[in-house]
Amino acid sequence: MSVWALGLNHTTAPLDLRGRFAFALDQIAPTLQSLRSSFASGRHPQVEAAIISTCNRTEIYCASEHIALDHTVGWLAESGGVAPALLRSHAYTLHDDEAARHVFRVASGLDSMVLGEAQILGQMKDAVRAAETVGALGTTLNQLFQRSFAVAKEVRTSTEIGAHSISMAAAAVRLAGQLFEDLRKTRVLFVGAGEMIDLAATHFAAKEPKSIAIANRTLERGEKLSSRFGGEAMRLADLPARLAEFDIVVSCTASTLPIIGLGAVERALKARRHRPMFMVDLAVPRDIEPEVKALEDVYLYTVDDLAQVVQQGQANRQAAVAQAEVIIDAGVQSFMHWLGQRGAVPLIQQLNAQADEWRAAEMARARKLLAKGESVDAVLEAMSRGLTQKMMHGAMAELHSGDAASREQTAQTLSRLFLRKER
Numbered sequence: 001m002s003v004w005a006l007g008l009n010h011t012t013a014p015l016d017l018r019g020r021f022a023f024a025l026d027q028i029a030p031t032l033q034s035l036r037s038s039f040a041s042g043r044h045p046q047v048e049a050a051i052i053s054t055c056n057r058t059e060i061y062c063a064s065e066h067i068a069l070d071h072t073v074g075w076l077a078e079s080g081g082v083a084p085a086l087l088r089s090h091a092y093t094l095h096d097d098e099a100a101r102h103v104f105r106v107a108s109g110l111d112s113m114v115l116g117e118a119q120i121l122g123q124m125k126d127a128v129r130a131a132e133t134v135g136a137l138g139t140t141l142n143q144l145f146q147r148s149f150a151v152a153k154e155v156r157t158s159t160e161i162g163a164h165s166i167s168m169a170a171a172a173v174r175l176a177g178q179l180f181e182d183l184r185k186t187r188v189l190f191v192g193a194g195e196m197i198d199l200a201a202t203h204f205a206a207k208e209p210k211s212i213a214i215a216n217r218t219l220e221r222g223e224k225l226s227s228r229f230g231g232e233a234m235r236l237a238d239l240p241a242r243l244a245e246f247d248i249v250v251s252c253t254a255s256t257l258p259i260i261g262l263g264a265v266e267r268a269l270k271a272r273r274h275r276p277m278f279m280v281d282l283a284v285p286r287d288i289e290p291e292v293k294a295l296e297d298v299y300l301y302t303v304d305d306l307a308q309v310v311q312q313g314q315a316n317r318q319a320a321v322a323q324a325e326v327i328i329d330a331g332v333q334s335f336m337h338w339l340g341q342r343g344a345v346p347l348i349q350q351l352n353a354q355a356d357e358w359r360a361a362e363m364a365r366a367r368k369l370l371a372k373g374e375s376v377d378a379v380l381e382a383m384s385r386g387l388t389q390k391m392m393h394g395a396m397a398e399l400h401s402g403d404a405a406s407r408e409q410t411a412q413t414l415s416r417l418f419l420r421k422e423r
Contacts, residue, residue: 001140001342002067004095005102006076007052007059010113013090015304019285020080023053024254028130031079035060036136038075039068048138050131050145052106054123055196055252055284055303056113061103063140069093100335103144104328107152109161113303114310115317116162119195121152140342144335151331158327159320169200171309172280172301173207176248179278179299183207190214191239191251191259193221196282200250205229213246215239217253240264244271252282260288262295269297280306358390 008018023031028051039047048063060072073091077084094102102111107124109116128145131137137145155161166174173183180186188209190197193216205212212231215238216222222233234242236259243249243264253259260279265288269277279300281288286302293300366383370376395418398410 009057107148189246192253243268251287
């Protein structure tokens with residue numbers, strides 16, 4: 001059995017390319033079904049699969065008897081509408097121990113834009129549940145992910161990997177504080193109501209802004225989140241008309257197209273008499289049209305723009321990183337040992353089946369002898385001798401066949417198997 005991974009992240013691919021391969025959580029199940037169907041039509045009918053998709057990465061993990069990286073690359077390229085060569089130039093492909101090491105590092109927060117951040121672990125668990133729901137997660141990938149979660153837990157409890165981390169939300173607050181002298185005088189709008197917006201709203205609310213509003217496609221969900229911060233909820237359709245009211249706009253939705261366009265922002269700036277607007281687009285694909293960044297009175301930051309801020313203090317975490325890598329190395333070795341043993345499972349099953357067949361035959365023979373009146377001791381002696389002969393017959397025949405070199409090798413193997421001294 002082999003495992004392989006195909007992915008692109010914030011270090012290998014620009015934001016707009018990552019946006020082509022971003023899958024919302026409710027898209028994961030049908031996307032997995034499409035991927036597995038593509039394998040079934042070729043030479044790899046039985047493939048386990050899982051997809052992790054966040055604002056910083058999209059990764060496909062697969063397991064099968066034979067690695068099929070080229071097929072995986074072709075399928076993902078087609079789904080994103082790009083040439084396979086372009087995808088390969090921005091992607092990474094890993095297999096077996098390299099794939100295991102990568103997923104362990106991702107779960108532990110070592111491969112994140114925010115070193116040591118914990119949000120990725122929840123996103124990975126969501127991805128695993130989605131794969132389980134459609135029956136795409138077999139024994140091998142389930143073992144890989146469960147071990148990655150265990151390694152991540154050990155890294156976080158045994159090291160200080162997340163002690164100095166700065167979240168994307170905290171970085172946004174820090175940048176907003178550089179533009180506005182007093183955040184308590186600002187009006188903040190959050191577009192979306194997912195986990196990232198929840199986190200961002202929590203950080204901004206701590207600065208006690210003048211007002212908070214949540215714009216969401218589903219008003220009920222927006223109201224639920226806004227009530228926690230004493231804010232108001234509004235429909236997404238009302239956003240263009242009310243955009244001018246807000247000094248700070250933070251957006252993160254699952255929309256496949258921008259929902260805040262250049263024209264809407266231009267009209268908002270005119271109504272604001274060109275008072276500055278601070279905008280943060282945490283979505284992949286983008287929620288805010290990239291042309292907005294060129295406007296004179298707008299300060300627009302994307303997830304990639306925040307990279308420099310969130311990496312501050314990274315030097316303080318290098319000792320923790322070294323400790324984490326040791327834990328991950330041990331986890332990789334353990335998984336590869338388990339994976340290697342999985343290759344012997346069919347043989348073990350065949351041996352057990354053969355032994356059961358011999359046992360059943362000797363039991364049937366023993367019952368017949370007992371029915372004829374044979375003594376119990378004689379029957380037990382005959383049954384034990386019959387089992388022994390059946391077990392040793394193949395080994396003895398192999399020992400007497402072949403040339404001298406093969407007989408010597410067989411003799412060493414049989415000695416190791418049958419003449420072991422119990423410790």
